[in-house]
Amino acid sequence: MEKAGEIERLELSAADTNLHESTRSKALEELALISEDAAIPVAAKLVADPIEGVRKSAVGILANSVVMAGHGARNHAHGTPNTAWGAYVEGQHRIALDALRLAARESPSEAGVLALKTLVRSAEETSPLLAEALASGRIAPKQAVELCAQAPDASSRACLLDFLDKGPEDARIAAVTVLGSIPRDRPLIRNKIFLNSQAAPDLRVAAAQVLGQYDPTFTSYGLTVTADPKTPSPVYAAALQSYARSAELSGKLDAAQWGVLKQALENRLKASKEPDATTDPNVSSAPLRELMQMFNRGRPLQ
Structure with missing residues (x-):
C-alpha cells in the first residue's frame, strides 16, 4: 500500500502543470525507478507536454523501455502470445512506440530527435517520419x-x-x-554515382x-573517369587525389x-579552355589548381 501511495503521488506530480519543470521531471524519473509499468502510460501522455524538459524526460523513459524490450522482454512476450503477461508486455511496448x-x-527539439533515434534503432518503419521531420525543418x-x-542493416539500407x-x-x-x-554498398556508389557521368558532380566528388x-x-x-575530357573539374580532381591517397596507403x-x-x-x-574567373564550379579550373598546389607540396597527401 505504501508503494501504491508513492506511485500515485509521483503520477500526480509529473502531470501537474502548476509545478516547476524540474519537479515534474524528477517525479517522472522517480516513478520510472519505482515502477516502469506505471511510468510508461504517464510518460506517453507527457510527450506532448508544452515544457521541453518534461517532454525529454518522458521520451527518455519510453526510449529506455523500448531498448530494454529489444534486449529480450519483447521477444519473450512474442514467445508466449496467448498469455496474459505476454499480452500485457506487448501492450506496454505498443503504448511506448x-x-x-x-x-x-x-x-520540435531534442525530445523529438531522441524519439526518432529510438524508433530507428528499434527497426520500426521510420522513413516517413524522417521525411516529415526533414520537410518541416525539425532535423x-x-x-x-x-x-x-x-538503424539495423535492412531498414538502414532502405532509408x-x-x-x-x-x-x-x-x-x-x-x-x-x-x-x-x-x-556491400560500395559497388552501388561506384557504379551509380562515381562512374556515372549523368550523376551530379558533387555526389561524384563525395563518392x-x-x-x-x-x-x-x-x-x-579510380582513374577511369579522368580519361573522359567531359568529366567536371571537381570530379577529376577528387578522383586523382583519392587515387593518389589510396595508392600511397597501399604502398x-x-x-x-x-x-x-x-x-x-x-x-x-x-x-582547360574555361577562364579562371568562371563562376561555374563544374568547369572552373580552381579545383585543379588547388590539387596542383597540394601535389607540389609533396607526399604524403593530406
Whole structure:
C-alpha cells in the first residue's frame, strides 16, 4: 500500500502543470525507478507536454523501455502470445512506440530527435517520419542520414537509399558517404554515382572521396573517369587525389607514378579552355589548381 501511495503521488506530480519543470521531471524519473509499468502510460501522455524538459524526460523513459524490450522482454512476450503477461508486455511496448511516434512528429527539439533515434534503432518503419521531420525543418538533412545509419542493416539500407535517390543535395551527399563506407554498398556508389557521368558532380566528388578511403580496389578503377575530357573539374580532381591517397596507403605509389599523376594534372590544366574567373564550379579550373598546389607540396597527401 505504501508503494501504491508513492506511485500515485509521483503520477500526480509529473502531470501537474502548476509545478516547476524540474519537479515534474524528477517525479517522472522517480516513478520510472519505482515502477516502469506505471511510468510508461504517464510518460506517453507527457510527450506532448508544452515544457521541453518534461517532454525529454518522458521520451527518455519510453526510449529506455523500448531498448530494454529489444534486449529480450519483447521477444519473450512474442514467445508466449496467448498469455496474459505476454499480452500485457506487448501492450506496454505498443503504448511506448505510439507515444514515440507522436513525439517524433510533434516535438520540435531534442525530445523529438531522441524519439526518432529510438524508433530507428528499434527497426520500426521510420522513413516517413524522417521525411516529415526533414520537410518541416525539425532535423537537418545530414542529421536525417546519420539517423538512418543507426538503424539495423535492412531498414538502414532502405532509408539511406531513399535519401540517395531524392531530397536535398547535402542529404544525398551524406548518404553517399555513409553507403560508400559499407562494403556491400560500395559497388552501388561506384557504379551509380562515381562512374556515372549523368550523376551530379558533387555526389561524384563525395563518392570519389569515400571510395578512395574505404575501397581497397579503388586504384583499379579510380582513374577511369579522368580519361573522359567531359568529366567536371571537381570530379577529376577528387578522383586523382583519392587515387593518389589510396595508392600511397597501399604502398603502390612510387616516384615514377607520382610524376605521371602530376603530368596528367598539368595536361588537364593546360587543356582547360574555361577562364579562371568562371563562376561555374563544374568547369572552373580552381579545383585543379588547388590539387596542383597540394601535389607540389609533396607526399604524403593530406
